[in-house]
Amino acid sequence: MHKFMRAIGFSKLTDRREEQRLITDIIMNATQRSYTxxxxxxxxxxxxxxxxxDIGIAVCGEFDAEEKFTYDYFYPYLRGTGVSSYEDVSVERHADKESYAGVCDDIKVGVSLIFYLQNIVPYVKAHTTDMLPVTGTTLTLSGLSISGNILLPIGKDESDRRRIQKESMSRNQLIAAARKGDEDAIESLTLEDMDIYSTISKKILTEDVFSLVDTYFMPYGVECDQYSIMGEILDISLRRNRITREEIYVLHLCCNDLEFDVCINKEDLYGEPQIGRRFKGVIWMQGYINYPM
Known part of the structure; x- marks a missing residue:
């Protein structure tokens, strides 16, 4: 049973026979079919x-020469909205099955962003026809979560927001320069990190860590595409699984200046989400590569 099925409203799906019936129904009545x-x-x-x-299940497999379909695997998904990153993306196949992981080095995150690729058919088609690499692609990210908390925001006025945005842009420019080997940029980043560490070490003695840290994005556990995040809620929608009638929150988040959608079962979210508040939880990151037409 897929761990993140409850994130899309299938929290009570525990029987293998029910799972197989669901997979068969998807194959027979799919709303979208892709082949290559x-x-x-x-x-x-x-x-x-x-x-x-924009919330559902994808079933993947192969047709052989006799047009017989062999089921391989399935996964739950959330189709994200907007563009999360304009950086280049590289893709690698998983060892055990015909599924793929994407890697994006976006300086806003600070780590190599690894995600589960949703639209594998366009990638495989481009790969088999020697069309790679494709230039001009963008990336739309989304995440599934099975546990999350709502935190109150850190008080900021408009001047604080402008200052934070300016500092973020300056830091991103330094990181970009440091990646190219600029020694002055590397030194500036090192000194800045030392100052931040010193300041937080003093404040943490008397203040709560979540009143000091506004947002974060970091790898979680041994799975390379799972992350522990905390981000500001920019938009909220409440949706309902048409089969189970379970309610699902879809939160549009800004996390380390990276915007993406996260879905979570209403029963798994502790607190009342509102725009401006923060979401904290562990997500399974997925991504959709937008190929130029």
């Missing part, structure tokens, strides 16, 4: 069905 040839004798197929707006 991945070898001389097989065709890669992906069947997707939405159970709420």
């Amino acid at each position: 040839s991945n070898s001389k004798e097989t065709i890669l197929a992906e069947f997707c069905e939405d159970f709420a707006q």
Whole structure:
């Protein structure tokens, strides 16, 4: 049973037979079907069905030369909105099955962002026809969470927001220069980190850590595409799984200047989400590469 099925409203799906019936129904009644040839004798197929707006399950497998479909795996998904990053993305195949991980080095995050690739068929098609690398792509990220908390925001006025935005832009420019080997930028970043560490070390003795840290984004556990995050809620929508009738929150977050959507079962979210408040939780990061037309 997929761990993140409850994030899209299937918290009570625990029986293997029910799971197989659901997979069969998706294959037979998919709202979206994608195909591409991945070898001389097989065709890669992906069947997707939405159970709420932009929330659903994808079933992947292969058709052989006799047009017989062999089921491989499935995964729950949330289709994100907007563009999360304009940086280049590299893609690698997972070892055990025909699924893929994307890697994006966005300076806003501070780490190599690894995500589970949603639209594998366009990538495989580009790969088999020697069309890679594709220039001009953008990335839309989304996340699934099975546990989260709502925190109150840190008080900021408009001048504070402008100052933070200016400092963030300056730091991103320094990071970009440091990646190119600029020694002055490396030294500036080192001194800045030392100052931040010294300031926080003093304040942490008398203040709560979440009143000092506004947002964070860092790897979580041993799974390379799972992250512990805290970000500001920019938008909220409440959706309902049409099969189970479970309610799902979709939160549009800004985390380390990176914007993406996160869905979580209403029963798994502690607190009342509101725009301006913060979401803290662990997410499974997914991504959709937007190829130029």
